[in-house]
Amino acid sequence: MDRGQNSGGLMSSAGLVRYFDAEDSNAIRIDPKTVIATGIMLGVVIQLLIFVS
Template identity: 60%
Template sequence: MAKKKSGGSGLMSSAGLMRYYEADKRAIHVDPKTVIVSGIVIGLSILVLSSYFGMWPLP
């Protein structure tokens, strides 16, 4: 039966994930609801401005 090696830092494949999450701590975090609401607001403002200037609906 094979013996487990003790003392190591874990699997090598998990090392990349640890580095990713460590670098992610410094990133700017935006709530997904904020992104969706801002997209809807920008889309509606484009439609309102297009209709105001007579470019929507297209002929």
């Protein structure tokens, strides 16, 4: 890589960090525990369907 080239590192990701740090009042908020519980329940249902078939 040339010394004159910018590798992009932190400067290119600074906009994304600023974008994701912003709170949107219209955004859907889901509790992380709800996401984990839904994943576990989906896994149990799939295992039961595999066991039954």
